[in-house]
Amino acid sequence: MKLLRCPVNGVRPVSEFAYGGEIRSMPADTCSDIEWAHYVFNRSGVPGVKVEWWYHIASGTWFHAERDTVTDRVLRTWLPGDLPPAADGKAA
């Protein structure tokens, strides 16, 4: 079973988590309709290392995870507002 490290609860099975998508910055509300559509719909679908939102369902914890979307290795996880820890490279 795949494991994921919740910054609060430690290493838990991935079935306890929900995926929240890549972290993206919202444009200002003065942007054009097309810029807004770009933000709402378009994704960087190209594979690579991405920083994503993940949610630990059992404890209601939202956190950030840096993950390689080709190998499915999670490089590090941290709470929003904290500084990212050094990447250990271990699948956790």
Place this chain on the structure above:
Amino acid sequence: MPYQLLRFAFSSKHPEPRMFREPDRLKDTYDAVIIGAGGHGLASAYYLARDHGMTNVAVLDRGYLGGGNTGRNTAIIRSNYLTPEGVAFYDQSVRLWQDLAQDFDLNLFYSTRGHFTLAHTDSAVRTMRWRAEVNKHFGIDSELVGPDAVGKACPQMDLSCGGHAPIMGALYHAPGAIARHDAVAWGYGRGADQRGVEIHQQTEVLGIDVEAGQVKGVRTSKGYISTRKVLCAVAGFTPRVCDMVGLRTPIYIHPLQAMVTEPQKPWLDPILVSGSLHIYVSQSARGELVMGASLDPYELHSTRSTLDFVEGLSAHMLDLFPFLSNARINRQWAGMADMTPDFAPIMGKTPVTGFYLDSGWGTWGFKATPVCGKTMSYTLANDRNHPLIEGFGLARFERYELTGEKGAASVGH
């Protein structure tokens, strides 16, 4: 044993010609380049050559013919979708399917089985009724039936699903069918090849040259091709190819897994789908139960398989068919599904002149293979979107005009 087989024993060379040629080098220039030698790409090449007289065409694939989602789907064909755009489009596809074997002179094992979409809740019954009425309005054979009709068509099923998800009705679609998906790719490949199209396997596209908004050529692992028309029919690789021309799309990639049991005696005639239990299942001509479930829950560009998937899908299969507890799983696999926010494809022209998309086919692309070939070949040959695909353009997102096709596979309501 048919006597024809003897010539294989007595001939020193393989007595049958190959399905298609393997040209050893690329030409410098083609009228059109199709990226992706799967069902959609080869069907487009076939209809380009047959209906539009464009034969100076190359089909490129980084892997082998039919090795992507064409060979990884669960081979179900149906047209009982929810939106008018979807229904018209898929109905055309089902009609094309029905004469394809004749067209190719190749047995596609096209087998009309009848297709039940099971409803386990009141709201699902409501949705099924809605879908049935939309379908009937467009002349599609589709109706809401009660649990007794399901039990009659499939007496082995536990209609109470272990007591926790009793079947309250189903959407029945009599033309629902399955086909041998590899043969579809081979048939289109051979048909295109006979008309002069070149199929280049193990030829990876490394870049696409665009000058002043117009496609100029394609850089490949086997050399440079100059061309003014490129069709991208690469399913899970779509974001990577779009990136080569600087195009952003709403497409995101999730794996979709499937598995088969070892062959059993024929017992399951219809095709069964349950949105609540996340199952679709049919029995192939070989006797294997072919089973699929919902998408993997997060983005991943890989075709790895997981044990979680087998455990979860098996548990739901046992809800429907408790007697399968001793059946063995023979193999499992995954494909990379190119998903869109509205569960409808993204097809046709793009802001880059000469770059055409046949993408966003996610979990529902196999059944659309013939009509995608027809419509994309028209679009390429005339540089004008075919009327059937006008609702599927990339520009719909900028206009906030989503199509909303939730009759797609493995999508609940």
